Amino acid sequence: NKAINAASSAAGGGVVRFPPGDYKSKNTIHMKSHVTLRLDKGATLQGSGADTYDKAESNPYDAYQDYGHSHFHNAMIHGDRLTDIGFVGQGVIDGMGNLITGNPKSGEADKIISLTRCDGLRLGDGLTLRRGGHFAALINGCENVTSDRLTIDTASDRDGWNIISTTNVTVTNANIKANDDALVFKSDYALGAKLPNGHVRVNDSFLSARCCNALMFGSETCGDFSDYRFENIRIDGADKSGLGMVSMDGAKISDVHYRNITM
Numbered sequence: 001n002k003a004i005n006a007a008s009s010a011a012g013g014g015v016v017r018f019p020p021g022d023y024k025s026k027n028t029i030h031m032k033s034h035v036t037l038r039l040d041k042g043a044t045l046q047g048s049g050a051d052t053y054d055k056a057e058s059n060p061y062d063a064y065q066d067y068g069h070s071h072f073h074n075a076m077i078h079g080d081r082l083t084d085i086g087f088v089g090q091g092v093i094d095g096m097g098n099l100i101t102g103n104p105k106s107g108e109a110d111k112i113i114s115l116t117r118c119d120g121l122r123l124g125d126g127l128t129l130r131r132g133g134h135f136a137a138l139i140n141g142c143e144n145v146t147s148d149r150l151t152i153d154t155a156s157d158r159d160g161w162n163i164i165s166t167t168n169v170t171v172t173n174a175n176i177k178a179n180d181d182a183l184v185f186k187s188d189y190a191l192g193a194k195l196p197n198g199h200v201r202v203n204d205s206f207l208s209a210r211c212c213n214a215l216m217f218g219s220e221t222c223g224d225f226s227d228y229r230f231e232n233i234r235i236d237g238a239d240k241s242g243l244g245m246v247s248m249d250g251a252k253i254s255d256v257h258y259r260n261i262t263m
Contacts, residue, residue: 001030008032013084018043018091028054028109031079039091039127047076047095047131051107054078064189065220067103068111068134069164072190074104075114075138086122087113092130099133101158110134116191117141124150124174132157136178140164141191145171152176155210164188165195165223174205182207182238184216187223187251194223198255204232214238217253218246228256235263 007014013034020042031037039045054073062070072078076095079085087093093112100110110133115121121142128151129136136152136159139145145166152160152175160178163169164186176182183205187197207214214235217225235242242263247253 001027004030004032004035007035018045018089022046024048025076026050026052028073028075029077031077031082031085031115033083033085036086036088036122039089039093041090041126043089043091045091045093047098047109047112049098051105053107053109055106056104059190061189061192064222069138069162069186069188069220070190072114072116072138072140074109075111076109077112078114079118080116082115082118084120085118088122088125088127090126092128095131095133095157097131099131099157101133111136111138113137113139115139115142119143121145123147127151128153130154132159135159135162137161138164139166140188141195142166143168145169147171147174149173150175152178154178155208159184162186163200164220165191165197167196167199169200171202172204174202174207176206177208179210180212181216182209182214184213185225185228186218186220187225188220189222197223198226198228200228202230202233206234206236208236209238209240212238212240213244214242216241216244218244219248221247221251221253222249224251225253226255229259230257230261231259233261235261
């Protein structure tokens with residue numbers, strides 16, 4: 001956190017680099033605008049079982065979606081209303097089995113990366129997220145997201161990447177192995193508004209889900225979805241659906257195209 005603050009305030013932005021080695025994160029890391037975390041090959045940022053993560057914030061709208069979707073502070077890494085941030089490199093961020101897959105108690109975290117209302121997110125470049133608890137990555141109300149060569153392995157936990165109420169997304173060369181949903185697009189009321197979703201491209205990726213859905217719309221769907229292109233995707237295993245699309249909350253889902261999907 002001291003390094004992130006220094007890069008953000010003193011230098012006006014920069015890269016916080018993790019050379020090879022193990023780094024135990026016992027507290028929530030607070031991202032700042034114009035900062036990128038870079039994990040070199042051989043570097044592992046590890047989750048802790050010390051129960052000293054940020055407490056889940058109160059949310060007057062938490063009755064409209066489950067607990068995990070309603071709270072964002074209780075994470076290994078959190079950021080809100082940020083611009084130009086990134087998580088890159090060939091290293092690993094690993095919850096180490098210490099992140100909660102259900103409803104966490106005070107001090108416990110249930111996700112690795114938790115971002116709300118951010119503009120300009122870069123995620124990947126060889127990065128691996130592992131054992132993420134409820135979510136390896138949860139983003140809500142964001143825009144301008146790019147991801148290339150991201151690996152997520154949450155097959156022992158729950159979701160891979162939840163992209164919620166987010167626009168202008170490009171995902172390429174992803175490899176996501178989840179237990180619940182692998183790559184899922186949702187729209188909920190956690191931020192107190194129906195927000196737009198769409199202008200999404202997912203290409204050249206591998207997805208699998210042990211118990212549920214590999215590539216999914218829903219279940220949370222209060223805002224409309226439009227303009228999605230999925231191409232050159234291999235899906236290897238999903239106990240519910242390889243391609244899932246459901247509007248549980250009244251949203252319109254339109255202009256969705258699938259091409260060269262192998263299941």
